[in-house]
């Protein structure tokens with residue numbers, strides 16, 4: 286059994302079963318928390334004009350790449366993509382995808398999504 290992933294800066298736990306997908310309980314002083322909060326605000330603003338579709342994509346942020354790399358134990362290239370689904374007014378699910386050699390990878394890797 287592998288140890289559950291944690292934020293590489295503050296050691297905060299990942300919420301591995303959270304409907305938001307990539308979700309981390311950062312310490313209040315963690316610089317990655319500020320980046321994540323800023324991105325969430327921007328994603329929420331994007332969700333309004335693009336809300337007609339079930340999902341949208343954008344380039345993964347550097348912070349998302351760092352967090353996912355901590356979760357999977359390998360580097361995540363900067364050309365990774367984040368796919369987002371608006372589940373409700375308060376939850377946007379994020380899944381980061383990238384190509385690792387011949388393999389397409391994603392995190393969280395939940396088949397039922």
Ligand SMILES: [Zn+2]
Nearest residue numbers: 292295311315
């Ligand atoms: Zn953190």
